[in-house]
Amino acid sequence: MSADVRATAARVIGAVIGGLSLNQVLPEKLNDVSERDRALLQQLSYGTLRQSPRLQAILKQLLDKPLRDKDRDVQGLLLCGLYQLDSTRVPDHAAVAATVDATRALKKHWAKGMTNAVLRRYLREREQLTQALDEAAAASHPAWLFQKILAQWPAAAAAIIDANNQQPPMTLRVNRGQASRDDYVGSLKGHGIAAEAGCLSKHAIQLAVPLDVWDLPEFSAGRVSVQDEAAQMAALLLQAGAGERVLDACAAPGGKTCHILELQPELAELVAMDIDELRLQKVSENLHRLNLKATLITGDAASPPAALEPASFDRILVDAPCSASGVIRRHPDVKLLRRESDIAPLADQQLCILRGLWPLLKSGGTLLYATCSILDEENSQVIQRFLTEEADAALSDTEMAGSESVTSGRQLLPSSGGTDGLFYATLKKVG
Numbered sequence: 001m002s003a004d005v006r007a008t009a010a011r012v013i014g015a016v017i018g019g020l021s022l023n024q025v026l027p028e029k030l031n032d033v034s035e036r037d038r039a040l041l042q043q044l045s046y047g048t049l050r051q052s053p054r055l056q057a058i059l060k061q062l063l064d065k066p067l068r069d070k071d072r073d074v075q076g077l078l079l080c081g082l083y084q085l086d087s088t089r090v091p092d093h094a095a096v097a098a099t100v101d102a103t104r105a106l107k108k109h110w111a112k113g114m115t116n117a118v119l120r121r122y123l124r125e126r127e128q129l130t131q132a133l134d135e136a137a138a139a140s141h142p143a144w145l146f147q148k149i150l151a152q153w154p155a156a157a158a159a160i161i162d163a164n165n166q167q168p169p170m171t172l173r174v175n176r177g178q179a180s181r182d183d184y185v186g187s188l189k190g191h192g193i194a195a196e197a198g199c200l201s202k203h204a205i206q207l208a209v210p211l212d213v214w215d216l217p218e219f220s221a222g223r224v225s226v227q228d229e230a231a232q233m234a235a236l237l238l239q240a241g242a243g244e245r246v247l248d249a250c251a252a253p254g255g256k257t258c259h260i261l262e263l264q265p266e267l268a269e270l271v272a273m274d275i276d277e278l279r280l281q282k283v284s285e286n287l288h289r290l291n292l293k294a295t296l297i298t299g300d301a302a303s304p305p306a307a308l309e310p311a312s313f314d315r316i317l318v319d320a321p322c323s324a325s326g327v328i329r330r331h332p333d334v335k336l337l338r339r340e341s342d343i344a345p346l347a348d349q350q351l352c353i354l355r356g357l358w359p360l361l362k363s364g365g366t367l368l369y370a371t372c373s374i375l376d377e378e379n380s381q382v383i384q385r386f387l388t389e390e391a392d393a394a395l396s397d398t399e400m401a402g403s404e405s406v407t408s409g410r411q412l413l414p415s416s417g418g419t420d421g422l423f424y425a426t427l428k429k430v431g
Helices: 001-018 020-028 035-050 052-062 069-085 092-103 111-131 143-152 155-165 182-189 229-238 255-263 279-291 338-360 380-389
Strands: 169-172 196-197 204-207 224-226 245-246 270-275 295-298 313-319 361-372 394-395 404-406 407-413 423-429
Touching: 001 020, 001 035, 001 069, 001 092, 020 035, 020 295, 035 423, 052 069, 052 111, 052 224, 069 092, 069 111, 092 111, 155 245, 169 182, 169 229, 182 196, 182 204, 182 313, 224 255, 224 338, 229 255, 229 313, 229 361, 229 423, 245 255, 255 270, 255 279, 255 313, 270 279, 270 394, 313 338, 338 380, 380 394, 380 423
Parallel strands: 245 270, 245 313, 270 295, 313 361
Antiparallel strands: 169 204, 169 224, 196 204, 361 423, 394 423, 404 407, 407 423
């Protein structure tokens, strides 16, 4: 194992501590290491960040004083070293030696002795250091989120927290226009890839072990895409019909857009809109691979462009920006980047998006509201606020197996080996 990989992981983790998202940092850093080391870089980065609240609390006990902001890479290296000692099969002596050696690649020679001392002290005092952690840190969650999960989901809290700390499964969505699920499961097994049918979506397949998408049979030909089962429910719940005009209002990166088109190839038009023009490029790439067509528009869902005329859509999907509290296992940087103070502004933004899009919906039309959040403030409370404002908006039943019934919709909770945590609510335009 290369010390440079650990140094690169340290830079990734340090950048996240500094406020950048993992998606902003990691893709570029993957190019800094050899192809054979990329899986290790991802493991160290994701694994350390999943455990970061606990590891940070332990590190705080081990340091005499906090490290300076300019030494966030050293902090990242120390956290990465603790993660290796705690959660990997790397022998302790090898993990310590390689992490200490990585200080050279970081050009932080002064940190060599400190790194060695911190990691060796952890090995000596692991039990006492762990016992000193508070409940939230021991669960590897920020205190505010830990308390919200306990308060809002008391019966499911332990399972949610456990799922948030695990690597998620790799789930596929079969393109029903090209293959049946059973046929593709058979194709996977023929290539020595263990897989089984999903439990929630009739198009889902879960792999026993994650792998590179380009190792999937006929991935480039569009037979299959990667999408969690909870996210696959969006197109299934939307139920777009032939001849209808559909708006996917927050479309990037395009998984739900493509699934809608796979399910209903005879739409009059599907308009995929996103506020980020660069992210719309990913939608275009996914459409091209799957040989699907949609109209792409850059625009703000809270204030849609004039090209989208009032009462011109039969169905609208709103996959609203949110806290990502239901997909933390896929985005572990949320544990460091998200704050409790973010939730109210996000809820206000979600309400503004509903207000902006509602005039575009035809009378009798359907709007499906979705978030990847498990927090009521972003889900049922937003829907209730909207219903009090719009006299022609009515809540409709959302039927979804395996979900929890909440005030204004259905909630899927993150589960180990199962789905991500997504909320869905169906609104009808009446009168």
